[in-house]
Amino acid sequence: DTGVSQNPRHKITKRGQNVTFRCDPISEHNRLYWYRQTLGQGPEFLTYFQNEAQLEKSRLLSDRFSAERPKGSFSTLEIQRTEQGDSAMYLCASSHGLGGSYTFGSGTRLTVV
Amino acid sequence: EDQVTQSPEALRLQEGESSSLNCSYTVSGLRGLFWYRQDPGKGPEFLFTLYSAGEEKEKERLKATLTKKESFLHITAPKPEDSATYLCAAQTNSGYALNFGKGTSLLVTP
Numbered sequence: 699d700t701g702v703s704q705n706p707r708h709k710i711t712k713r714g715q716n717v718t719f720r721c722d723p724i725s726e727h728n729r730l731y732w733y734r735q736t737l738g739q740g741p742e743f744l745t746y747f748q749n750e751a752q753l754e755k756s757r758l759l760s761d762r763f764s765a766e767r768p769k770g771s772f773s774t775l776e777i778q779r780t781e782q783g784d785s786a787m788y789l790c791a792s793s794h795g796l797g798g799s800y801t802f803g804s805g806t807r808l809t810v811v
Numbered sequence: 812e813d814q815v816t817q818s819p820e821a822l823r824l825q826e827g828e829s830s831s832l833n834c835s836y837t838v839s840g841l842r843g844l845f846w847y848r849q850d851p852g853k854g855p856e857f858l859f860t861l862y863s864a865g866e867e868k869e870k871e872r873l874k875a876t877l878t879k880k881e882s883f884l885h886i887t888a889p890k891p892e893d894s895a896t897y898l899c900a901a902q903t904n905s906g907y908a909l910n911f912g913k914g915t916s917l918l919v920t921p
Contacts, residue, residue, distance in 0.1 A: 702854075731907070740815075740898050740911030741855065754907050789854050799845070800909075802854030 702803035704790050710809045711780055718776045719806045723792030730773050731800060732765055733789040741789055747773060780810045813838040815901050817912035824889055824919050832884040832915045834899035844882050845909060846875050847898040855898055858884075889919045 703722040711717050723730050728749050733741035744763065746754040749770035762780075767773040777784055787807050791800035814837045824830055836844065843862050847855035859868045861877035868875050872893065874885040884897055896916045900909035 729907075733909075738913065740900070740913050741909070742911070743908035746907045756908070791854070799857050799860055801857070802847075804852070804854050 702790055702792055702801050704788075704803035704806050706806060707804065708807045708809075710811060713780060713782060713810055715780055716776065716778045717780060717808065718774055719788055719790075719808075721773045721775070721790030721792075721803060722771075723773070723790070724794075724801055727792035727794050727801070728770065729793045729795075730767055731791045731793075732773070732775050733791065735787045735789055735805070736785075744775075777808075780808075782810045784808060785810045813901065813903060813910050815899060815910050815912040817897075817899055817915050819915060820913065821916045822918070824886075824917070826890055826919055826921050827888050829885070829887045829889070831886070832897055832917070834882040834884070834912055835880060836882070836899075836901045837880075838901045838903050838910065840904035842902045842904050844877055845900045845902065846882070846884055847900065849896045849898055849914070858897075886917070889917075891919045891921055893917065894919045 705720045730747040732744040735741040743756050745765050747767040750767050762778045765775045787805040789805045791802040793800045816835045818833045843860050845860050846858040849855045859875040864879045866877050872887050876883045896914040898911055898914045900911040902909050
């Protein structure tokens with residue numbers, strides 16, 4: 699197990715299209731997080747899963763965003779009807795216990811044109 | 812509202828020139844204060860977790876310290892490979908999210 703894997707690495711989409719990203723966490727990690735990062739900013743929390751349960755969502759998360767983690771393994775993040783403001787790096791992280799020593803993936807860079 | 816502020820935004824050092832990065836936080840019920848390093852185009856890489864005022868942690872040329880209002884990342888005799896963005900983040904007792912600052916972009920020149 700070499701770490702947290704995210705696919706695709708890059709995605710260019712037209713405004714209004716739907717996109718889906720995948721995250722494969724470290725296998726023994728039961729906690730999974732999604733963050734969004736724009737240029738010059740720190741990562742911004744989106745949502746958190748413990749096993750398959752989505753336990754926390756940011757108030758900033760639009761209803762166009764949905765995340766799943768079936769069977770507590772990989773996770774997907776879907777953005778419907780993309781907007782130019784959705785252009786960002788989407789980061790996934792996983793951890794074993796409570797605390798912030800997450801292992802982050804390399805992210806999916808989304809560009810909405 | 813919980814807030815994490817990092818300074819300076821950017822820092823340029825010559826190789827061997829020691830300095831410190833600052834992270835000020837205003838949060839209700841700090842569970843932990845975290846430092847990450849981020850290289851361009853990559854995800855953040857975990858460095859340290861500090862849980863209580865007075866705590867210190869070290870790793871190679873880096874030392875992190877914590878008070879009740881701020882944390883410092885001290886870099887001793889930096890090398891060009893230490894060039895990166897350094898992020899700090901606070902986690903509170905009320906949730907699981909990390910609240911990140913905007914980061915300090917460090918450039919170490921030979």
